[in-house]
Amino acid sequence: MAALAGAEAIASAGRLVTPWRSHIERSLKKNKHLAYSRYVQLATVRDGRPANRTVVFRGFLDQASDALTFVTDSRSRKVQEVAANPAAEVAWYFPATREQYRIAGDLTVVDGRTAEGALQEARHRVWSSMSEGGRQQFGWPHPGRPRAQEEPDAWSRPAPGPQDPPLDTFCLVVLQVEEVERLLLFSNERYEFRKQAGADGAISWTEESINP
Amino acid sequence: MAALAGAEAIASAGRLVTPWRSHIERSLKKNKHLAYSRYVQLATVRDGRPANRTVVFRGFLDQASDALTFVTDSRSRKVQEVAANPAAEVAWYFPATREQYRIAGDLTVVDGRTAEGALQEARHRVWSSMSEGGRQQFGWPHPGRPRAQEEPDAWSRPAPGPQDPPLDTFCLVVLQVEEVERLLLFSNERYEFRKQAGADGAISWTEESINP
Numbered sequence: 001m002a003a004l005a006g007a008e009a010i011a012s013a014g015r016l017v018t019p020w021r022s023h024i025e026r027s028l029k030k031n032k033h034l035a036y037s038r039y040v041q042l043a044t045v046r047d048g049r050p051a052n053r054t055v056v057f058r059g060f061l062d063q064a065s066d067a068l069t070f071v072t073d074s075r076s077r078k079v080q081e082v083a084a085n086p087a088a089e090v091a092w093y094f095p096a097t098r099e100q101y102r103i104a105g106d107l108t109v110v111d112g113r114t115a116e117g118a119l120q121e122a123r124h125r126v127w128s129s130m131s132e133g134g135r136q137q138f139g140w141p142h143p144g145r146p147r148a149q150e151e152p153d154a155w156s157r158p159a160p161g162p163q164d165p166p167l168d169t170f171c172l173v174v175l176q177v178e179e180v181e182r183l184l185l186f187s188n189e190r191y192e193f194r195k196q197a198g199a200d201g202a203i204s205w206t207e208e209s210i211n212p
Numbered sequence: 213m214a215a216l217a218g219a220e221a222i223a224s225a226g227r228l229v230t231p232w233r234s235h236i237e238r239s240l241k242k243n244k245h246l247a248y249s250r251y252v253q254l255a256t257v258r259d260g261r262p263a264n265r266t267v268v269f270r271g272f273l274d275q276a277s278d279a280l281t282f283v284t285d286s287r288s289r290k291v292q293e294v295a296a297n298p299a300a301e302v303a304w305y306f307p308a309t310r311e312q313y314r315i316a317g318d319l320t321v322v323d324g325r326t327a328e329g330a331l332q333e334a335r336h337r338v339w340s341s342m343s344e345g346g347r348q349q350f351g352w353p354h355p356g357r358p359r360a361q362e363e364p365d366a367w368s369r370p371a372p373g374p375q376d377p378p379l380d381t382f383c384l385v386v387l388q389v390e391e392v393e394r395l396l397l398f399s400n401e402r403y404e405f406r407k408q409a410g411a412d413g414a415i416s417w418t419e420e421s422i423n424p
Contacts, residue, residue, distance in 0.1 A: 034307075041303040043255035043262035049299035050255035050262050054312050087261040091253040095246075100266050140423065147402075147421040155400065188367065190359075209359040211352065 018205050020180040020193045021066045024092075024101060031096045040092040042070065042175075044078055044107070045085045051078065057092075058126050061174055062118070068103065068175040071126060071134075074111055075142050075169060082107045088175055098185035103177055110172040112165075119174065127166035135159035138167040188212045230417050232392040232405045233278045236304075236313060243308045252304040254282065254387075256290055256319070257297045263290065269304075270338050273386055274330070280315065280387040283338060283346075286323055287354050287381060294319045300387055310397035315389055322384040324377075331386065339378035347371035350379040400424045 031037035043052045061067040068090065072078055082088075086106040093100050110119045127135070136159040141151060148154075160167060180193040190212040193205050243249035255264045273279040280302065284290055294300075298318040305312050322331045339347070348371040353363060360366075372379060392405040402424040405417050 036305070036307045039305060041253035041255075041264060041305075043253075043264035043301070043303075045257055045260065045262050048257065048260075048297070049316070050257050050264075050301045052253060052255035052262075052264060052301040052303040053314060054303055054305045085260070089255070089262045089264040091255075091264040091266055093248070093251060093253075093266045095248045102265060104261070137424075143423050144402075145423050147423050211355050211357050211359050212349075 018066045018193070019207055020101070020182060020205070021060065023099075023182055027094045027097055027099050027101075031094045034095060037094055037096070040090045042078075043089050043091070044081045045087060046077065046081045051081060053078070055173075058129075058172075061122055066177055068177065069122065069126060070173040070175070071130070072109070072171050072173050073138060073143050073169050074109075074171050075144075077144060078173075079109055079171060082109050082173075090175065100181075100183040100185070102181040102183075103175065104179045105175050105177040108174045108176065110174060111170075112168045119172070122174075123166060123170070123172040126172055127170055128162040130162070132159060135162070135167075135170075138169045183212060230278045230405070231419055232313070232394060232417070233272065235311075235394055239306045239309055239311055239313075243306045246307055249306050249308070252282075252302045254290075255301050255303070256293045257299060258289070258293045263293060265290070267385075270341075270384075273334055278389055279317075280389065281334065281338060282385040282387070283342070284321070284383050284385050285350060285355050285381050286321075286383050287356075289356060290385075291321055291383060294321050294385075302387065312393075312395040312397070314393040314395075315387065316391045317387050317389040320386045320388065322386060323382075324380045331384070334386075335378060335382070335384040338384055339382055340374040342374070344371060347374070347379075347382075350381045395424060 028037065038057045039054050040057050041052055042055045043050050045051070055070045055072070058069040058071060061069055086108070088105060088107045090103040091100065092103065108119070110123045114120050114123070136157070139157050139159055141148065141154050178195050182191045182193070184190070190210050192208045192210050196204050196206060198204060240249065250269045251266050252269055253264055254267045255262050257263070267282040267284070270281040270283060273281055298320070300317060300319045302315040303312065304315065320331070322335045326332050326335070348369070351369050351371055353360065353366050390407050394403045394405070396402070402422050404420045404422050406420075408416050408418060410416065
């Protein structure tokens with residue numbers, strides 16, 4: 001018989017805590033000594049084939065949301081890929097706790113032309129939290145093009161400051177989550193979380209224990 | 213001007229050393245103290261959406277090949293996915309050296325019914341190199357199904373030994389590589405390796421330096 005927990009979204013002090021978000025926050029805390037535990041692998045589809053790359057988790061969109069955020073360059077191939085097919089799955093492995101999360105959903109790319117207030121605000125907020133080196137990359141020559149020998153300065157141009165408007169190439173990538181799987185390698189447990197919308201539009205999550 | 217290196221496949225003592233395979237072998241050596249540096253993220257396509265999970269690198273197929281190997285359970289979803297669409301991309305991040313490889317190609321699943329000698333031999337070889345715990349998993353209840361409470365013994369049944377024939381559920385997964393990208397985060401270098409077949413069918417690789 002399946003061990004089925006009911007909808008577990010808990011509203012507490014204005015903050016939506018989905019069961020899997022709480023797990024990820026605990027995993028982040030326990031793996032904090034490993035800076036790369038914030039690196040995840042983001043898969044998308046390009047012309048019917050998978051594309052997969054490591055990106056840095058930049059936090060949840062806001063306190064009341066369980067959308068994940070990343071950043072990318074508007075000139076990178078994944079921006080075109082997402083326009084053609086927004087489907088994505090993140091694989092996130094936490095070495096210290098031996099946990100894996102698989103997080104599936106759809107991506108939205110937020111650039112300088114995005115009007116929507118909250119998303120544009122989030123783009124500015126993430127820009128201002130980036131290091132000088134991180135901001136600088138958005139002024140680099142076109143990613144993926146053959147490397148030119150003649151532009152030694154191109155890699156060291158100073159970036160706009162954290163309080164300046166982001167460069168046009170700076171995009172926030174938002175993953176709206178539909179399904180999460182959590183695998184615990186120490187204890188051989190595996191859980192599946194699925195999003196459900198009630199008749200009144202309210203979002204809840206189901207949790208099911210499945211075979212590892 | 214692009215920094216283009218010519219075909220660099222070197223035959224040495226009967227061993228084909230592609231430039232990117234040598235890099236991966238060096239990365240494995242330098243990251244050896246991190247057991248999880250052998251964990252990679254393997255993306256495939258499922259019904260037009262990406263699927264992404266962490267798998268353990270089980271070595272190159274053999275000394276004369278640059279195909280990567282992994283293992284999986286014949287009952288796992290990825291086996292059906294690969295039958296429908298063999299395209300895959302591995303994202304492999306090495307924490308100590310801050311390198312990322314993206315390795316694209318097509319997957320072949322080798323199970324007990326595969327006739328071909330060399331692939332079946334490789335399946336047996338990898339089975340015999342697995343730990344007791346690793347082998348045992350292939351006798352576990354059906355992966356991904358709702359977890360039953362009534363089968364406490366199902367998780368601790370002893371596995372066939374390393375010299376016994378592999379369980380029917382044990383599959384070798386072989387990634388035939390077409391394209392590799394290597395990104396060095398310490399030095400901000402990025403290289404693209406592409407497979408080329410000459411008029412005589414001989415395989416060679418090109419290497420190009422591209423913008424990170």
